[in-house]
Amino acid sequence: MFVPIVIYGTHVWRRRLGWVAGYCPICRMAQRFRLFKVQVVRHFFYLPIAPGRTAGHEVRCQRCGQTMETLIDTYPDVTRDRHLPIEQLIDLTCPTVWEQLEERQAMYERYCLGVMSADERDALLAEPLRLIEPELDARASGLHSDRWTTPFALAAVGGAVYLTYYAGHLPRHVRQEAGWALALSSIVIIALLVSGDARRYAKRKLLPRIAPALAAYQPTRHDIKTILDRFRRRGLTVGKRLRPRDVMAAVGRVPEEG
Numbered sequence: 001m002f003v004p005i006v007i008y009g010t011h012v013w014r015r016r017l018g019w020v021a022g023y024c025p026i027c028r029m030a031q032r033f034r035l036f037k038v039q040v041v042r043h044f045f046y047l048p049i050a051p052g053r054t055a056g057h058e059v060r061c062q063r064c065g066q067t068m069e070t071l072i073d074t075y076p077d078v079t080r081d082r083h084l085p086i087e088q089l090i091d092l093t094c095p096t097v098w099e100q101l102e103e104r105q106a107m108y109e110r111y112c113l114g115v116m117s118a119d120e121r122d123a124l125l126a127e128p129l130r131l132i133e134p135e136l137d138a139r140a141s142g143l144h145s146d147r148w149t150t151p152f153a154l155a156a157v158g159g160a161v162y163l164t165y166y167a168g169h170l171p172r173h174v175r176q177e178a179g180w181a182l183a184l185s186s187i188v189i190i191a192l193l194v195s196g197d198a199r200r201y202a203k204r205k206l207l208p209r210i211a212p213a214l215a216a217y218q219p220t221r222h223d224i225k226t227i228l229d230r231f232r233r234r235g236l237t238v239g240k241r242l243r244p245r246d247v248m249a250a251v252g253r254v255p256e257e258g
Helices: 086-093 097-113 118-131 133-141 149-166 172-195 197-215 221-233 237-241 244-252
Strands: 008-024 029-044 053-061 067-070
Touching (some): 197 244, 221 237, 221 244
Antiparallel strands (some): 029 053
């Protein structure tokens, strides 16, 4: 009997609107951003079947790749010219960037002079970690394979094929016992690898991105642990998946300024 499979649901779609300027807290300078309109659309076999509702807007820094939520009203204009000089792009799309740059520079000078408050420094250290929360949460919510899970999965399939077609010389009970042992061990190992995928992804992709912004304010392991504990109590994936030693290892690999 033929049972048709229908794939229907919603999908998040990002529509490119153009280019704007903005202050990137990861790069700690004014950068060129690509502006997106985020829509949730209904699909049938992954083909849109109805106009989507607008879920918000995002910008993606073209230097570091960090994506951040934004308000469309922030930008008086949007340009399609991606090669527009950054100074002109700021004046055209977001003149307030100049004020943000001055404010951030003043904050960094207070830190260098040792007159920055502990709360202000804590907020600056927490900001980069909070910015990677959506990306890390999306990674943790899905099922992904990487350079660790894929080889184990292929090895498990290869072992099953061998026991099925090429191990006929072995007694039947040996093949059955080996098959069960292979299946159970494969399930356990792959489950452990999949559960740790988000942390490996953060160590490989996310922490190297934000490490320079953290290193600028010379965090200690206690600083990072305090922030991650606070995020974990709030139920954030960053607090659940990251370890202070992972963050500090990434910070330690950042070349010293100057």
